[in-house]
Amino acid sequence: MQALNGFRDFYPEAFAQRAFLFETWRRVASGYGFVEYDGPPLESLDLFTKKSGEEIVGQLYNFVDKGDRPVTLRPEMTPTFARMVAARHRDYKKPLKWMAVPQVFRYERPQKGRLREHYQLNCDIVGEESLSADVELIACLVDVLRAFGLTSKDFVIRMSDRQFWIDFLKENGVPESEWYLKLQAIDKSEREKPEVTREKLGPLAEKIEKIFAEGGSSERISTVVNGLKAMGLEDYVQVDFRIVRGLAYYTGIVFEAFDRSGEFRAIAGGGRYDSLLKNLCQVDLPALGFGLGDVVLAELLKSKGLLPEVARQLDYYVAIPEESFREQALGLIHQLRDKGNRVDYSLVSQKMGKQFESAESRGAEKIMIVDALILQGIVSVKTVATREQVQVSILDIQNSAAI
Amino acid sequence: MQALNGFRDFYPEAFAQRAFLFETWRRVASGYGFVEYDGPPLESLDLFTKKSGEEIVGQLYNFVDKGDRPVTLRPEMTPTFARMVAARHRDYKKPLKWMAVPQVFRYERPQKGRLREHYQLNCDIVGEESLSADVELIACLVDVLRAFGLTSKDFVIRMSDRQFWIDFLKENGVPESEWYLKLQAIDKSEREKPEVTREKLGPLAEKIEKIFAEGGSSERISTVVNGLKAMGLEDYVQVDFRIVRGLAYYTGIVFEAFDRSGEFRAIAGGGRYDSLLKNLCQVDLPALGFGLGDVVLAELLKSKGLLPEVARQLDYYVAIPEESFREQALGLIHQLRDKGNRVDYSLVSQKMGKQFESAESRGAEKIMIVDALILQGIVSVKTVATREQVQVSILDIQNSAAI
Numbered sequence: 001m002q003a004l005n006g007f008r009d010f011y012p013e014a015f016a017q018r019a020f021l022f023e024t025w026r027r028v029a030s031g032y033g034f035v036e037y038d039g040p041p042l043e044s045l046d047l048f049t050k051k052s053g054e055e056i057v058g059q060l061y062n063f064v065d066k067g068d069r070p071v072t073l074r075p076e077m078t079p080t081f082a083r084m085v086a087a088r089h090r091d092y093k094k095p096l097k098w099m100a101v102p103q104v105f106r107y108e109r110p111q112k113g114r115l116r117e118h119y120q121l122n123c124d125i126v127g128e129e130s131l132s133a134d135v136e137l138i139a140c141l142v143d144v145l146r147a148f149g150l151t152s153k154d155f156v157i158r159m160s161d162r163q164f165w166i167d168f169l170k171e172n173g174v175p176e177s178e179w180y181l182k183l184q185a186i187d188k189s190e191r192e193k194p195e196v197t198r199e200k201l202g203p204l205a206e207k208i209e210k211i212f213a214e215g216g217s218s219e220r221i222s223t224v225v226n227g228l229k230a231m232g233l234e235d236y237v238q239v240d241f242r243i244v245r246g247l248a249y250y251t252g253i254v255f256e257a258f259d260r261s262g263e264f265r266a267i268a269g270g271g272r273y274d275s276l277l278k279n280l281c282q283v284d285l286p287a288l289g290f291g292l293g294d295v296v297l298a299e300l301l302k303s304k305g306l307l308p309e310v311a312r313q314l315d316y317y318v319a320i321p322e323e324s325f326r327e328q329a330l331g332l333i334h335q336l337r338d339k340g341n342r343v344d345y346s347l348v349s350q351k352m353g354k355q356f357e358s359a360e361s362r363g364a365e366k367i368m369i370v371d372a373l374i375l376q377g378i379v380s381v382k383t384v385a386t387r388e389q390v391q392v393s394i395l396d397i398q399n400s401a402a403i
Numbered sequence: 404m405q406a407l408n409g410f411r412d413f414y415p416e417a418f419a420q421r422a423f424l425f426e427t428w429r430r431v432a433s434g435y436g437f438v439e440y441d442g443p444p445l446e447s448l449d450l451f452t453k454k455s456g457e458e459i460v461g462q463l464y465n466f467v468d469k470g471d472r473p474v475t476l477r478p479e480m481t482p483t484f485a486r487m488v489a490a491r492h493r494d495y496k497k498p499l500k501w502m503a504v505p506q507v508f509r510y511e512r513p514q515k516g517r518l519r520e521h522y523q524l525n526c527d528i529v530g531e532e533s534l535s536a537d538v539e540l541i542a543c544l545v546d547v548l549r550a551f552g553l554t555s556k557d558f559v560i561r562m563s564d565r566q567f568w569i570d571f572l573k574e575n576g577v578p579e580s581e582w583y584l585k586l587q588a589i590d591k592s593e594r595e596k597p598e599v600t601r602e603k604l605g606p607l608a609e610k611i612e613k614i615f616a617e618g619g620s621s622e623r624i625s626t627v628v629n630g631l632k633a634m635g636l637e638d639y640v641q642v643d644f645r646i647v648r649g650l651a652y653y654t655g656i657v658f659e660a661f662d663r664s665g666e667f668r669a670i671a672g673g674g675r676y677d678s679l680l681k682n683l684c685q686v687d688l689p690a691l692g693f694g695l696g697d698v699v700l701a702e703l704l705k706s707k708g709l710l711p712e713v714a715r716q717l718d719y720y721v722a723i724p725e726e727s728f729r730e731q732a733l734g735l736i737h738q739l740r741d742k743g744n745r746v747d748y749s750l751v752s753q754k755m756g757k758q759f760e761s762a763e764s765r766g767a768e769k770i771m772i773v774d775a776l777i778l779q780g781i782v783s784v785k786t787v788a789t790r791e792q793v794q795v796s797i798l799d800i801q802n803s804a805a806i
Binding site: 001002003004005007008009010011012015016018019027028030031032033035036037038039040041042043044047061063064065066067069071073083084086087088093095097098103105107117128130132133135136139143226227230231232233281313314326327328330331333334337338340341342343344347348358361362 | 404405406407408410411412413414415418419421422430431433434435436438439440441442443444445446447450464466467468469470472474476486487489490491496498500501506508510520531533535536538539542546629630633634635636684716717729730731733734736737740741743744745746747750751761764765
């Protein structure tokens with residue numbers, strides 16, 4: 001009996017690593033004033049086809065449920081977010097700054113680094129046109145990555161302006177029907193042979209390659225860069241007009257986070273999508289957001305030695321050398337736990353050596369020994385790291401708020 | 404566009420309440436030395452039919468996936484837990500003390516307090532026969548409920564010994580094929596008319612009713628009660644032989660948590676299931692556990708006024724009276740965030756009154772005003788609760804580890 005193909009079991013070590021990622025995500029995003037929401041992992045299929053077209057269905061973990069409803073495990077959070085915002089945006093002051101940590105699902109052939117599920121940090125801002133929102137969002141992504149110990153030598157946010165390209169195509173007389181193909185060609189230019197890209201770009205190839213090399217002129221980009229400078233984050237971003245993001249719905253500043261070594265796929269991506277809420281839910285509010293997955297990030301952190309090893313599981317291990325002291329030990333254990341300590345002990349009689357082994361394997365900070373001294377109201381407390389041992393009165397334990 | 408029937412959207416206020424439950428669950432359970440794991444929300448259907456029989460399928464949110472696999476959204480965590488333990492129990496010291504906070508799913512007609520999904524705290528101990536494990540598990544449940552501010556006046560753990568009843572049926576010559584029906588009759592005796600129960604119990608009715616009234620004699624129960632006494636938790640438990648738990652797989656001490664008023668359904672339930680891992684996964688390890696759902700618990704806490712109101716979202720709101728100070732404000736904001744504070748500000752020029760309103764609506768503890776004083780390296784910091792305002796040097800902010 002195994003987990004389904006493409007799904008992960010999180011044994012305690014793996015769970016601790018996942019919790020480390022989530023806690024860091026939540027700490028930094030709430031530091032930016034984002035508040036967390038969540039929606040159901042199962043949604044109506046049409047919520048997603050409405051945004052991405054019928055083609056998306058081939059990639060979804062969708063089915064028809066017992067009530068004959070076409071439903072799907074969510075492949076992403078944005079449509080749920082749009083649905084929730086549309087239903088209740090009037091109840092909240094704008095801009096909304098909302099975050100979520102959903103598990104998302106795709107029905108794709110599982111391969112290395114691409115499972116059928118993964119977790120994402122999603123941060124979105126709704127109701128603010130000003131580029132200061134773009135600054136805020138990109139800064140938050142930078143700080144999430146910095147919080148793991150990654151530096152500007154490890155990663156970079158490549159930032160561009162999709163609106164610049166749309167204006168460029170317009171000015172050069174490209175009909176709107178061809179924009180998406182041209183933008184896709186620009187998006188893929190790094191991964192395809194130059195001659196393929198050139199053919200796709202047609203007569204504009206030379207002009208566009210010049211912009212790749214020298215950069216374009218975008219007041220939006222300058223404003224965002226200045227904002228990030230004011231925050232001291234200019235080393236983490238790089239303007240790069242080759243970034244346009246594959247998805248059709250981005251309308252302004254777009255960005256992707258990469259490791260500097262180029263070893264991994266994109267770590268995160270996002271941008272402004274000012275028309276999406278209107279198209280999807282008839283609510284005309286500007287919006288922008290990013291998504292950051294857990295899989296590539298964990299691979300990158302691991303390669304840099306930034307994933308912490310087995311976490312300390314216990315503050316105290318209470319060792320009981322003789323069964324006659326167990327009853328009093330239970331009372332002490334409960335008091336220690338009540339004061340907020342993580343405490344464990346052997347549930348049955350065991351040799352002291354075994355108990356010390358358990359204490360160490362669980363990473364206990366201290367070992368409390370409940371032996372004959374308890375008859376005088378005293379226990380011994382040993383600090384594992386220093387091997388230092390002191391005697392403590394149980395009255396002091398009972399009377400102190402924290403120990 | 405709405406969430407599917409029976410599924411909840413967690414808007415920020417609802418999410419904050421859910422996070423409050425989860426954090427309390429995790430804090431107390433990790434205090435007891437439980438470590439967290441998780442499995443996939445989607446599993447093979449046969450994992451559940453193997454445990455509960457084909458009848459269970461009628462209640463499941465199951466389907467056949469694109470790869471023709473019969474799969475289901477998990478209705479409970481125990482089979483996943485059994486599968487994971489069976490696969491890797493040799494990698495861990497016994498006893499395992501594992502916890503999880505899964506979302507679980509049922510395809511049932513949604514009604515008040517019964518949705519198609521809910522969250523559960525699951526705590527399980529594997530590999531320990533001794534009744535000290537039963538004490539530990541029940542104590543953990545008591546302390547989880549106590550941690551919310553519930554007292555022995557609010558709830559009680561009704562505890563019984565299923566093995567006592569099995570021995571009783573054996574001694575009274577009831578054939579094994581009838582045990583399950585008799586146990587079910589005992590389990591339902593509180594909710595059914597006495598004559599219905601009496602008929603189901605047949606010739607043993609009188610004896611059984613005497614045990615209901617006077618209690619039975621179980622050394623297991625006495626041992627567990629003594630353990631809980633040693634921990635100071637005797638007020639929270641009540642021996643009650645009418646509790647046997649509906650599920651067939653319990654083998655020893657069983658328990659259910661109820662509010663004392665009798666207003667709500669059972670808050671939590673659990674017990675010892677020493678044969679389940681063997682039956683399900685061919686691994687012969689004794690085990691016990693409990694499950695505690697989020698829905699009834701939240702209703703109970705709400706009725707007692709124990710659900711906290713809107714949490715404080717911000718440590719600082721930074722007010723910017725004039726746009727010319729925005730750049731320096733951004734630098735300060737980033738420093739405050741870098742020191743671990745939750746900070747927000749208006750992304751665009753706004754009247755000070757509006758900014759103060761935002762600060763209050765977000766529950767900001769302090770408001771930092773970046774005005775002309777910034778030219779002398781000074782900002783004003785106002786504590787919202789006391790209205791007290793002080794001037795702070797930005798050098799002091801930069802140089803202190805926390806502010």
